[in-house]
Amino acid sequence: MLRSMAVLGRYTLFSLHEIGKASIFAFNGIKNCFLPPFFFRETLRQMMVMGFYSLPIVGLTAIFAGMVLALQTYVGFTRFGAESAVASVVVISITRELGPVFAGLMVAGRVSSSIAAEIGSMRVSEQIDALRTLQVNPFGFLVAPRIISGVCTLPLLVLVADVIGVMGGFVVSVTLLDFSIGSYITQTVKNMAMIDVISGLVKAAFFGFCLSCFGCYHGFCSDLGARGVGDATTGAVVSSCIGILVLNYLLTALFFGI
Amino acid sequence: MSKIIFNNVHKSFNNRLSVLRGVSLTVAEGESHIILGQSGCGKSVLLKCLLGIIKITSGDILVDGISVKDSSRSDEYMRKFSILFQGNALFDSMTILENVEFGIRQIRRNDKGRIREVAEEKLLAVGLERRVFNLYPAEMSGGMQKRAALARAIAIEPEVLLFDEPTSGLDPITGGKICHLLKKTVNSLGVTSLTITHDIRVAKFLSDRASVLHDGVLVWTGHTGDMERCGNEFVEHFHRASHAISRRRVLE
Numbered sequence: 001m002l003r004s005m006a007v008l009g010r011y012t013l014f015s016l017h018e019i020g021k022a023s024i025f026a027f028n029g030i031k032n033c034f035l036p037p038f039f040f041r042e043t044l045r046q047m048m049v050m051g052f053y054s055l056p057i058v059g060l061t062a063i064f065a066g067m068v069l070a071l072q073t074y075v076g077f078t079r080f081g082a083e084s085a086v087a088s089v090v091v092i093s094i095t096r097e098l099g100p101v102f103a104g105l106m107v108a109g110r111v112s113s114s115i116a117a118e119i120g121s122m123r124v125s126e127q128i129d130a131l132r133t134l135q136v137n138p139f140g141f142l143v144a145p146r147i148i149s150g151v152c153t154l155p156l157l158v159l160v161a162d163v164i165g166v167m168g169g170f171v172v173s174v175t176l177l178d179f180s181i182g183s184y185i186t187q188t189v190k191n192m193a194m195i196d197v198i199s200g201l202v203k204a205a206f207f208g209f210c211l212s213c214f215g216c217y218h219g220f221c222s223d224l225g226a227r228g229v230g231d232a233t234t235g236a237v238v239s240s241c242i243g244i245l246v247l248n249y250l251l252t253a254l255f256f257g258i
Numbered sequence: 259m260s261k262i263i264f265n266n267v268h269k270s271f272n273n274r275l276s277v278l279r280g281v282s283l284t285v286a287e288g289e290s291h292i293i294l295g296q297s298g299c300g301k302s303v304l305l306k307c308l309l310g311i312i313k314i315t316s317g318d319i320l321v322d323g324i325s326v327k328d329s330s331r332s333d334e335y336m337r338k339f340s341i342l343f344q345g346n347a348l349f350d351s352m353t354i355l356e357n358v359e360f361g362i363r364q365i366r367r368n369d370k371g372r373i374r375e376v377a378e379e380k381l382l383a384v385g386l387e388r389r390v391f392n393l394y395p396a397e398m399s400g401g402m403q404k405r406a407a408l409a410r411a412i413a414i415e416p417e418v419l420l421f422d423e424p425t426s427g428l429d430p431i432t433g434g435k436i437c438h439l440l441k442k443t444v445n446s447l448g449v450t451s452l453t454i455t456h457d458i459r460v461a462k463f464l465s466d467r468a469s470v471l472h473d474g475v476l477v478w479t480g481h482t483g484d485m486e487r488c489g490n491e492f493v494e495h496f497h498r499a500s501h502a503i504s505r506r507r508v509l510e
């Protein structure tokens with residue numbers, strides 16, 4: 001009994017310690033986004049890696065999410081004779097929830113792991129020490145560009161995901177479910193609220209911050225050696241996915257005033 | 259005039275593993291000093307302590323009278339050094355030309371127009387040809403990477419050059435060439451240098467002043483030629499062992 005209490009206590013202390021460390025890290029990262037020198041080329045490179053190269057995977061996720069959503073809603077709603085609501089359900093769920101969350105999770109898997117691996121192996125190969133000897137703040141050169149590009153590119157990706165997801169629903173509805181093109185589009189446009197889209201994009205910016213921050217944090221705190229870098233990539237994906245889901249709940253509650 | 263002073267430097271990790279246990283050493287201005295020691299005895303840690311990348315537990319390190327612990331003058335302190343890392347530490351997202359330019363751009367912010375010119379000049383000086391300037395570090399051999407890293411190190415015009423195992427991982431011929439290059443570079447720049455190695459022949463070639471690090475302290479400092487009869491058991495053993503290996507190599 002006592003022993004299990006001790007384990008619980010130790011685990012709690014350890015978690016608090018980690019959260020504290022990560023918060024200080026995040027604060028330092030944000031601070032360095034606003035302090036010169038600015039590394040524009042590195043920031044652009046990161047935007048390319050995070051944004052452009054994530055387009056295919058985000059687009060694919062979005063189109064299938066939209067398609068499945070149309071099918072499922074149709075099946076469920078015909079039971080109440082409410083199948084005309086498919087278009088509105090698709091557009092509302094995609095813009096509010098599915099677009100941002102799916103894009104966030106996919107990019108977290110793709111990008112935060114690669115950030116952690118890159119920074120971790122830079123640490124192993126003494127490149128971070130080399131930055132220090134060249135009087136470059138590693139936070140300014142490595143963390144700030146990644147945070148900036150995370151915050152900037154994720155909303156753009158989500159915008160693309162929204163459009164593609166709605167298209168996916170549209171295609172399934174008009175080809176398989178016998179909706180008329182005209183009425184589906186009118187329904188979609190009528191139910192697309194600006195606040196839904198914008199809340200999705202704001203969420204996306206937070207997700208982008210979360211996943212790049214966790215990627216960098218795990219990279220910087222990795223143990224030396226190949227094993228350490230491996231653990232860091234796993235840690236980065238796990239914590240950024242959890243972070244995104246928690247943030248998603250908090251932001252949704254905040255936006256819709258619950 | 260003494261350039262670098264290590265004053266009873268201690269370093270332990272996580273309060274248990276004690277790596278340096280009272281290192282004291284003085285390196286004069288313009289001197290080339292060698293630190294010898296077994297693998298894992300803390301040579302790289304000593305260099306990183308000197309650079310302030312690793313914080314020392316107690317003691318002090320002074321360079322031109324500035325303490326490594328004086329955070330208000332840390333820029334001025336760091337500005338004096340340049341280091342050739344054991345694993346080269348070239349940035350692998352940049353070509354070698356960009357690596358050298360990056361170093362110059364960070365340190366010498368004034369003459370922006372000449373950055374490329376200076377970088378190319380340094381790369382040519384270490385014996386790299388123009389056709390490799392746009393290669394990424396991963397596309398080059400170890401010896402070429404060493405040269406590129408040396409170019410980046412000298413491009414920022416340091417007062418103290420540090421070499422961490424400059425010949426490790428290189429074949430004897432390439433290692434020999436790099437040694438000649440280092441000696442030539444240090445002589446022509448007239449800088450103070452501190453070289454870390456476990457190879458006695460490299461040590462003897464590069465300088466005649468050396469210290470031996472063992473069990474966290476410098477057990478001997480003196481002329482490299484006197485090593486075999488210095489009276490310290492470990493130093494003599496270290497000397498004999500490395501010569502035994504090279505004799506065996508010759509026999510084979």
Ligand SMILES: Nc1ncnc2c1ncn2[C@@H]1O[C@H](COP(=O)(O)OP(=O)(O)OP(=O)(O)O)[C@@H](O)[C@H]1O
Nearest residue numbers: 271275277296297298299300301302303304344456
């Ligand atoms: N960041 C660190 N945390 C904990 N221990 C460390 C750290 N860095 C080095 N050490 C320990 O310090 C000791 C000395 O390491 P160091 O890299 O200085 O050896 P070295 O003399 O340079 O060896 P080699 O010739 O193999 O390069 C090693 O036992 C290592 O485990």
Ligand SMILES: [Mg+2]
Nearest residue numbers: 301302344423
């Ligand atoms: Mg070493």
